[in-house]
Amino acid sequence: MSQSTALSAPASKGTGKATKMRYVVALMLFLTVVINYMDRSNLSVAAPLIADEFGLDTAQQGLLLSAFGWTYAAMQLPGGWLVDRVQPRLLYPICLVLWSIATIFMGLAGSFVALIVLRMAVGGFEAPAYPINNKVVTAWFPERERASAIGFYTSGQFIGLALLTPVLLWLQHALTWHWVFVVTGGVGVVWGLVWYFVYRNPVDSKRVNAAEVDYIREGGGLVDLGSAKTKEVKPKLSKADFALVLGRRKLWGIYIGQFCLTSTLWFFLTWFPTYLVTYRQMDYIKTGFLASLPFVAALVGVLISGVLSDLMLTRGASLGTSRKLPIIVGLLLSMSMIGAIFTDSTAMVIMFMSIAFFGNGLASITWSLVSAMAPSHLIGLTGGMFNFIGNLSSIATPIVIGLLVSATDFGPAFIYMTVVAAAGILAYVFLVGKVQRVES
Template sequence: MEMDRAVSPAADDRTSRNSAVMEAGNLSERMNLNTSHARAVAPTKVRYLVLLALFFVTAINVGDRAALSITGSAIIHEFNLSPITLGYMFSVFAWAYVIGQLPGGLLLDRFGAVKVYGFSLLLWSIVTALQGMMDLLSPMLAVAALFALRFLLGLVESPVYPANSRMVTSWFPAKERGIATVIFNSSMYLSIALLAPMMGLIAHKFGWQAVYWTMGALGIGMSMVWFRFVKTPKTHPWVNAAELAHIESGTTPSKTDISKGAVKHKPSLKDLKVLLRSPMMWAIYLGKYCDTSLQYFFITWFPIYLVKYRGLNIMEAGALASIPALSGLFGALCGGAVSDALLRRGASLTLARKVPLVCGMTLGGTLLACNFTDSIPLIIAVMSLAIFGKGLVAVDWTLVSDTSPREIIGLSGGLFNMIGNLSGIITPVLIGYVITFTGSFEGAMFVVAGHAFVGALAFLLMGRVCQLTLGDKK
């Protein structure tokens, strides 16, 4: 009996260890079964719904900033503005947009794209609606208020494209980012193709003020959808384990946008040294600057060019502007598809990015041919070819994901967009001065085409595309 009592503790210990081993084995077996089950379950496709949301929100964003180009001829008449004044009104948006890029990028890195984007959408939609109330003021006050509201619009819209890039990085693996990036980027062209005729019709039938009320209401409604539906991958109830594993394959997602943990690296402006010391990045920034010159010409002066210098009415200009826009949309989709196809066939990342970028910028310069014809159909055809080239360059936002340290991708996207949109400050004003002093639009075409050819050269010479790390600043 004493022996049994003496031995029993050791026996109990062995029994306990055996039970633990069996339990561990059962747990391991259950985990393997769960993993096998997760692999057998098809991944959900929520990332494409999120991409669709990005597409529509970006289309609204571009439509809001382009509303002045559609209503510009009516505003010139009502408030007796000169082309130079209108050029500055276009430019003041870009001033604020540029100023807001780095602070917006820091907000994205610290608070995540979902929250920052949603509040930005709501605020810029309210500002857009307010622009339709300027006729309630005296002409002098109305012009001053339009300048102030355009500045505020640029400020609250500043996080949009860096947020798009960040969300694509969070929701898509590297092999799918090319086409995903150009899809949200191509929304600019669909916005012009669909919203420009709509805004032209509204302005023609109901007055220019109704354009801003309509666009503001559209954005406010979309913000409600955004806050309800758009979330991060790990917090979205519709995402299953298989899709999450697919998203995280081949990428190192940002903590703020993928998971709930604390951010180990707190981004600051000091991190910009990594980007500003890289010759590769400066070539990319110059290319982006030149690319954005074409963009601002198209969404600011092009409809006015058709009305004031080619004799069309505002509704005809809105409708005809949609044709090059559709060409740009097709170009953007082609650029992303070509880039991803080259990667799948084993081409280097550098070649896969350079082909659409260099070819696209070169085609963008063909708009210079508009100076040598008075045929409206031929002008639209030439502009369509140039905007198709501009569309190919939509793949340029993949360079942010390709080159940026993951910890500061929002800040990097902000810097990329800031330098690009310096062109938005300069190009509209420069065109206004050229028109005023020459009395024609021909010089403006030389300005825009020159930017296109310089951009092609910059992308050609940017060197090997590679990802930087924060360690590079040491």
């Protein structure tokens, strides 16, 4: 018996009108993503002051900003393995608390080496987060609602950055950069405990009735995925499993496309505040406001993306068109950041950055393709591979930009980002092809 049918019905939940617990789960994912990205971006907020305090050049700054990515990428496959075996109710709060404690200790670090080690710890413990998100949404949402759910929780990364970047800059200005890490880490510890006591799988939750579970199941949701009641013993990962997730052209299309998409995201998470402060000579408070505008644009893009994608699907467009078109258009728009090379106007720079990041938001429903294409028994491993290859950009982007730019010229960074976005478009057009689930 397959996992998706291991339980024929939930334990006595009553009948009648379907509950809406899946929307509460989407909100929980949203808040988790806000915290996740607050802990990814806090270093970019503090980076100029850290560089001054420790006397770091641009290459060293790039190394520090990339430290998260080394362990985040390296732990994707072990993280995916864990996601396939440990219930989200347990695995997520463990990861949340551990990466949040590491974040708090970053505020207490007294050396460049300590900052790098702790940042690597944050990256390693965050690694399972998005594969867990994908597993949760695959269990809780039918296919026709999944892109909207993914778009909603993904918007958390942009809402958090747009609203909290000015707050963190104010906190840093009022106190010191150390408190940026202490406060953001403390929030994560509290939320980890909340997740443990509130979250349950669809068939385990007392807050969902049989009608909602049936609605999700009949719409393609894998309601038993990650259930405490599923007794099926997971087989060990085999060479055949890795051959499957690494041997299909379609999957490589989404892997490469994700690398290109997240490259733009990591530019904004790492170098963008430094670009405004160092290359545009803006003060911290002004930078906090202006730096938030592209994130607001990205928020609008990601909210439009999920709703538009599901609307196209319900109106008769194919699954491939519904999922891939917003991604390709978004990557095309993200290339507009190259316009910053040709203007000295701060307003025009922010406009180009906002268009580019709107495009990044529009394209950020890529996890819907993992849900639709991953082998059903390897959701976690495929998600881990997808996130591993995609987030190699978290290593490459900070380091490459640190090596390309000079003390006075940031232009090569924008050229690099434009070329990468173009490569992403080619991957989705020529490698992904028809969107359908890959099976052995």
